[in-house]
Amino acid sequence: MPAAPPIPGHADGLQSRYRTLWGGVDEMLGTDGQLRPVWQRFVHMLDGLTETELASRFARAHQYMRDAGVYYSAYDDRGGPREREWPLSPLPVLIDAAEWRDIGAGLVQRAELLERVVADLHGPQQLVADGLLPPELIAANPEFLRPMVGVAPRGGHYLHFCAFELGRGPDGRWWVLGDRTQAPSGAGFALENRVATVRAFPDLPEDMHLYRLAGFFRRYRDALLDLADGRMGAIGVLTPGPNNETYYEHAWLARYLGVLLLEGDDLTVRDGAMHVRTVSGLQPLSVLWRRVDAAFVDPLELRGDSWIGTAGAVGALRAGSLTMANALGSGVVETRAMQAFLPRICHALTGQALQLPGIATWWCGQPAEREQVIAQADRMLIGPAFSTRLPYEDPQATRPGAQLDPDERARLLQQLRSDGARWVAQEAVRLSTTPVYMDGRLEPRPFVLRAFVARTPDGWEVMPGGFARIGAQADTRAIAMQLGGQAADVWVVGERPVVQETLLAGAHLQRRESALPSRAAENLLWLGRYTERSEAIARVLRAYHVRLAEIGDHPAPLLDVLGDYLDRIGVEVIDPIPAGLLRSLDGAATSASRIRDRFSPDGWGALHDLSTTANRFAERVTAGDDASRAVTVLLRKLAGFSGLMYENMYRSNGWRFLEIGRRIERGIQIADVLALLFRSEAPAGLQQALLEIADSVMTHRNRYGVNAGPHSVLDLLALDGANPRSVMFQVDKLREAFAQLPATGAGHPLPDFARQAMRLHTELATRDAAALDPATLAGLSRDIAGLYNGVSRAYFH
Numbered sequence: 034m035p036a037a038p039p040i041p042g043h044a045d046g047l048q049s050r051y052r053t054l055w056g057g058v059d060e061m062l063g064t065d066g067q068l069r070p071v072w073q074r075f076v077h078m079l080d081g082l083t084e085t086e087l088a089s090r091f092a093r094a095h096q097y098m099r100d101a102g103v104y105y106s107a108y109d110d111r112g113g114p115r116e117r118e119w120p121l122s123p124l125p126v127l128i129d130a131a132e133w134r135d136i137g138a139g140l141v142q143r144a145e146l147l148e149r150v151v152a153d154l155h156g157p158q159q160l161v162a163d164g165l166l167p168p169e170l171i172a173a174n175p176e177f178l179r180p181m182v183g184v185a186p187r188g189g190h191y192l193h194f195c196a197f198e199l200g201r202g203p204d205g206r207w208w209v210l211g212d213r214t215q216a217p218s219g220a221g222f223a224l225e226n227r228v229a230t231v232r233a234f235p236d237l238p239e240d241m242h243l244y245r246l247a248g249f250f251r252r253y254r255d256a257l258l259d260l261a262d263g264r265m266g267a268i269g270v271l272t273p274g275p276n277n278e279t280y281y282e283h284a285w286l287a288r289y290l291g292v293l294l295l296e297g298d299d300l301t302v303r304d305g306a307m308h309v310r311t312v313s314g315l316q317p318l319s320v321l322w323r324r325v326d327a328a329f330v331d332p333l334e335l336r337g338d339s340w341i342g343t344a345g346a347v348g349a350l351r352a353g354s355l356t357m358a359n360a361l362g363s364g365v366v367e368t369r370a371m372q373a374f375l376p377r378i379c380h381a382l383t384g385q386a387l388q389l390p391g392i393a394t395w396w397c398g399q400p401a402e403r404e405q406v407i408a409q410a411d412r413m414l415i416g417p418a419f420s421t422r423l424p425y426e427d428p429q430a431t432r433p434g435a436q437l438d439p440d441e442r443a444r445l446l447q448q449l450r451s452d453g454a455r456w457v458a459q460e461a462v463r464l465s466t467t468p469v470y471m472d473g474r475l476e477p478r479p480f481v482l483r484a485f486v487a488r489t490p491d492g493w494e495v496m497p498g499g500f501a502r503i504g505a506q507a508d509t510r511a512i513a514m515q516l517g518g519q520a521a522d523v524w525v526v527g528e529r530p531v532v533q534e535t536l537l538a539g540a541h542l543q544r545r546e547s548a549l550p551s552r553a554a555e556n557l558l559w560l561g562r563y564t565e566r567s568e569a570i571a572r573v574l575r576a577y578h579v580r581l582a583e584i585g586d587h588p589a590p591l592l593d594v595l596g597d598y599l600d601r602i603g604v605e606v607i608d609p610i611p612a613g614l615l616r617s618l619d620g621a622a623t624s625a626s627r628i629r630d631r632f633s634p635d636g637w638g639a640l641h642d643l644s645t646t647a648n649r650f651a652e653r654v655t656a657g658d659d660a661s662r663a664v665t666v667l668l669r670k671l672a673g674f675s676g677l678m679y680e681n682m683y684r685s686n687g688w689r690f691l692e693i694g695r696r697i698e699r700g701i702q703i704a705d706v707l708a709l710l711f712r713s714e715a716p717a718g719l720q721q722a723l724l725e726i727a728d729s730v731m732t733h734r735n736r737y738g739v740n741a742g743p744h745s746v747l748d749l750l751a752l753d754g755a756n757p758r759s760v761m762f763q764v765d766k767l768r769e770a771f772a773q774l775p776a777t778g779a780g781h782p783l784p785d786f787a788r789q790a791m792r793l794h795t796e797l798a799t800r801d802a803a804a805l806d807p808a809t810l811a812g813l814s815r816d817i818a819g820l821y822n823g824v825s826r827a828y829f830h
Contacts, residue, residue, distance in 0.1 A: 047079055051468060051475045057509045058205050058465040059477055060126055071129040071526050074241045078234070084473050091470065094123040094233040102637040103225050106278040121226060122519035123233045126467045126480065126501045130244065130527035136199070136207055136484065137495035139389030144195050144486045144493050146379050146387075147214055147366045151191040155182050155362055165378050169398060169454060170371075174419055176215070176364035178327060180334045184351050186360045188260050190488060193358035194253065194322070196220070198423060199389070199482040201465035209391045210462065210481060211423045212371075215364030216324045219483050221282035221289070223500040224250070226522040242527040244497035248534030252494055253487040254290045257320050260356045266319030267309055267548055269293035273325050273341045275626045283324050284629035291547075294630035297325070299550040302345030305352035311548045312686055312828045313775040320356045327361040335361075370396040370418040370457045392462050398454030406458040407446055410434035415445060418457040423481075433461065463509040467501065469519065479504040482523060497525040547685075553631065554690040555829045556624045558821075561694025563621035564678075568671045569702035570604050570614045572726045575664040577606060580722070582658035590716035594709060602705070609660035610651040614667075618647050631687060639674040646670060689770045690828075696770070697821050700763035703727060704814040707750055707760075710743050711807045720746050727758040748802035751810070760813060761797045767820060768794055777827045786823025789816065 048068060053059045061072045068076055079087070103119040128136075153160050154177065160166045171177050196217035198210040224246050237243065257268050272283035274296050287294035293309065300318065301308050308315040323330065329339040331346040349355040365371070372394040379387050395402040396418060406413060414424045416431035424431040432445055449456055466477035480503045485496040505518040577595045584592065596606050604613030622644050625632060632640075650663040675695075682688040706726060709719060720743060724730045727750050736753075737745040754761045771787040783791075793816055800809075 047475050048076055051477070054466055054477055054507060054509060057203055057463060057479075058201055060128075060201075060465055060467040061475075069127075069129075071127045074238045075127060078236075078238060087470065090233040091123040094121060094229040097229045097232045098225070100638050101225065101228075101634045102281070102641060103222070103229075104281050105222075106276065106280065119222065119225070120519045121229055122469050122501075122503055122521040123230055124468055124470050124475075125230050125522040125524045126482070127524045127526055130242075130497075130525050133495075133497065133525045136389065137486075139207070139209075139387070140197055140484055140486050140495055141493040142379075142383075142385075142388050143197065143209065143212070144192060144488075146375065146382065147195065147212060148190060148192045149382055150366050150371075150375075150378060151214070151360070151363050154365055155184065155191070155360075160378060163381070165381055166374055167396075167398060170374075170396065170418075171365070173454060174365055174368055174370075176327070176362070176368060176419070176421070178335060178362040178365075180347050181350075181360070181362040184347070184361075186350070187262070187353045187356045191360040191363050193256070193260075193488045194220075194485070195359075196483055196485050197389075199484055200462060200480075203463055207389055208462065209387075209389050211369075211421075212367055213483075214359055215326060215367050215421065216359070217485065218279040218282060218324070219500060220250075220485050220496065221285045222279075222520065223483075223485070223496070223498060223522070224289075225285070226500050226520060227498065230522040242529060242531045244525040244527065244531050245534055246496060246498055248532070249485075249487065249494060249496045250290065251534065252489045254292075256487065256489045257290075257292070257322065257358070259490055260358070261319040262356075266307075266317035267293055268320040269295040269309070269318060269322070271295055271297070271321045271323045271325050271330075273297075273329070275623075275629070277324075279324070280626075281629065286322075287630040292322070293548060293550065294553075294628075295321070295550060296552060297330075297339075297342045299552050300343040300346070302343065302349050305348055306354040307343070307346065307349040309548055310551045312551055312554045312690070313548065316548045318355065320358065322358050323361075327364055330357075330361060364421060367421040368419045369394065369416065369421075369459065370398075372459070373402070373457070393460040395458045396454075397449050397456040397458065403449055403453040406456075407449055410437075410442065410446065410458075412461060413458040414461050415449070415456060415458045418455055424459065435461075461510060464504075466507075466509065467503065467521070469503060469521075476507070478507065478518065479509045480521070484523075498523045549686045549690075551829050553628050554686065555825070556627045557631070557687050557690040558694035558824070560621055560624040560628070561691040561696075562698040562821075563617055563624060564671065564675060565695045565698035566702065567614060567617040567621060568668065568675075569699070569706075569726075570599070570602070570617055571664050571668050571671065572728070573599055573706070574604070574606070574611070574614065575661050575668065576722045576725050578609065578657055578661035578664065580718070581656060582661060590714070591718050591722060594712065594716055594719060595722065598706065598709060608651065609654045609656045610647065610663065615647055615651060618644050633677075633681065636674070636677050636681070639670070639677055643667065643670040643674055686775065689773055693767060693770050693824060696763040696766045697817055699758070700760050700767075700817040701814050703750055703758065703760050703763070704810050704817065707747060707805075708807050708810045710746065711810075715743075723750070729756060729758050732756060744802040747805050751805060751813075752797055752800060752802060754798075760817075761794075763817070764790060764793045764797060767817075774828075784823065784827055786820050786827065789823065790820060793817070 053062055061069060063069050098119050098121055104116045105119060106116055154171060161168050161171060192214055194217055196213035196219060199207050200210050201207050227246055261268060269292055270283055270287040272280060272294060274280065284294055295309065299310055301310055303315065307318040309318050325341060328336045330342045331344060332339040332342045333344040334347040350357060372391045373396045375391060376387055379385060395406050397403040397406055411434045413434050414431050415434060416424055416427060420427055420430060437445065464479040467480050468475040469478050480501040482499055482501050484499040486493050501521045501523055503518045503521055573595060577592060580589065580592055599606055604611050622640060625640055647667055654660050654663045678691060706723060723746055724733050729749055733745065733749050736749065749756055750758060751760045753759045754765055756762055768790045771790055777784045
């Protein structure tokens with residue numbers, strides 16, 4: 034597309050080299066080529082920064098996103114999820130507060146209209162009876178869930194949180210490109226965009242009155258509390274799980290709002306009421322903010338092939354014991370074909386036109402509309418009628434009529450004639466542009482704005498901002514957005530000072546221990562086990578490579594012993610950083626990913642750094658001294674991660690399950706490695722190697738002096754309760770943790786695993802090192818492993 038002449042004036046400013054695109058509207062520059070008033074203070078600030086300073090500021094924003102672990106999931110060629118960094122554009126899109134009020138009024142009108150449509154379709158269906166909606170359009174819509182017809186939501190409303198895709202057209206007006214009522218995503222990413230962008234510009238001019246977002250989230254959180262209606266049940270965010278592309282946001286919102294992050298398996302329905310499976314037993318659940326597509330929520334009454342739902346969820350809604358935001362079936366108004374009928378419905382129900390019009394849409398299930406589409410196909414985008422994705426989000430299914438070759442065009446038109454109800458046509462839209470920073474200059478790129486509204490006790494509230502998805506190419510056609518791009522913060526800027534709200538405003542002091550879902554407890558326990566297992570493997574590996582560097586190619590019985598041991602536990606030393614160690618670290622990362630809402634950014638960052646470092650070492654480290662230094666780095670990073678968890682986690686049940694996992698695994702590993710002492714031909718240096726592996730060299734020297742030998746090693750590493758690396762110490766800590774776990778409901782005051790830990794403690798306390806033998810150590814290892822089985826039966830099943 035040809036570029037306009039350079040903007041006159043401001044010879045040294047960034048905007049002096051900014052070239053708008055012909056035939057479109059630009060957010061930063063008006064039609065007269067001058068800066069729009071809302072941009073002037075911000076651009077003036079940019080002009081005061083050097084290119085180096087700008088690069089440093091933008092790097093700071095990107096670093097925040099990496100440190101916070103912000104990502105989204107994309108699927109690779111094999112269909113598996115792959116984490117990708119959030120593609121932040123540090124330059125925001127600026128909108129004047131007066132214009133935003135007009136946009137907000139249109140969004141509120143549209144949200145209320147969609148509420149009335151959803152309510153009607155699941156109730157009297159008067160819109161169909163009056164001819165405002167074709168019955169076949171609703172009957173064939175996969176988002177119309179028949180089991181939900183007649184199920185009135187407990188709170189009286191179907192919609193609680195909506196998102197809208199907006200674009201500014203060539204005439205300067207804002208248009209609605211799509212409605213998001215099913216399980217709208219992006220609000221959490223919008224807030225993370227804000228934090229990162231403000232990191233880049235902490236010195237905003239005082240007279241640049243930027244509206245904050247925290248108050249919006251606080252009022253929506255309070256609205257969720259109101260939906261509980263005085264009940265004692267918990268509030269949760271329902272997620273499909275870590276494989277979902279926006280799982281990070283689900284976990285982030287749960288943590289930010291202080292509610293539970295729940296998967297379908299965490300829930301069960303008893304006597305018509307929804308409950309959370311927790312380590313303290315079943316806990317009632319009152320409100321679910323749903324981020325799962327409706328059809329997958331209940332395999333009993335909706336999709337029978339769903340593995341992410343909860344059987345009986347529809348029954349709980351029908352019984353009025355549960356509120357779901359948004360209600361099941363609300364996605365019926367998301368489909369593209371619905372856009373064709375909203376203008377007429379709005380006028381019929383309210384006597385008003387839509388304040389924010391949608392893009393022109395024709396459903397091809399109607400003869401006159403179908404013929405119009407066939408006659409003007411070159412002007413339109415033609416796609417599936419019941420798709421809930423925008424044309425640029427669904428390039429494989431959406432066909433730009435003007436780009437079809439004659440054969441493709443003939444096939445498509447034949448499909449329209451034979452089965453028009455499956456197709457919808459929409460006007461090919463051109464979008465306004467906003468500046469992005471590229472190679473030291475500002476460049477215009479098209480964008481779509483996602484805005485959010487939430488229902489509160491005072492009515493619909495509009496988030497004063499949102500986020501913009503920015504196209505990668507200088508092509509203002511909306512369909513070109515499929516080529517990818519970046520995401521930017523949206524700043525609403527006023528003329529007067531703005532109230533500085535936070536999420537904490539109005540909070541009441543109330544100490545409580547939040548419910549711990551059984552799934553979360555199990556993953557915390559396995560996080561502890563995998564972390565400890567990784568450390569144990571790494572310590573043996575380091576001992577192996579240190580001696581390999583010393584001995585070289587000479588015969589080495591000690592290397593054979595250590596290598597055999599690693600092989601026996603599934604860690605082959607063919608590679609300096611073996612796959613067995615990487616698998617163990619991956620296990621820790623997988624367990625952590627399933628409890629992302631319980632991690633601080635520091636904890637997640639430390640674990641991510643550990644995994645990244647290990648995989649980098651695996652590609653380039655050589656055996657011997659190089660590998661021993663690399664493993665030492667990994668051990669220090671493991672210690673840093675464990676230290677963060679140990680020092681920073683609140684001593685609740687979650688911490689106890691993490692601690693139980695660590696202690697069980699360390700007890701198993703120490704007992705197993707001590708058995709090496711009883712080899713018939715124990716090589717020279719084995720005792721020293723075992724002390725190094727157990728990080729107890731100095732302790733052994735101080736306690737036993739010259740009286741060193743196999744028995745002193747056994748005494749220190751098996752029986753000494755003051756040594757944090759001994760088996761006895763692990764059993765003692767397990768006893769303490771077991772005593773503080775919630776009651777299991779069994780008849781005996783102590784569960785089996787707690788009694789077994791007491792027996793183990795007594796056995797170790799009355800043992801003498803000289804009485805230890807391979808069979809005893811093997812029994813200790815089995816018994817400690819058996820403690821996990823008891824905990825699992827009591828709390829995870």
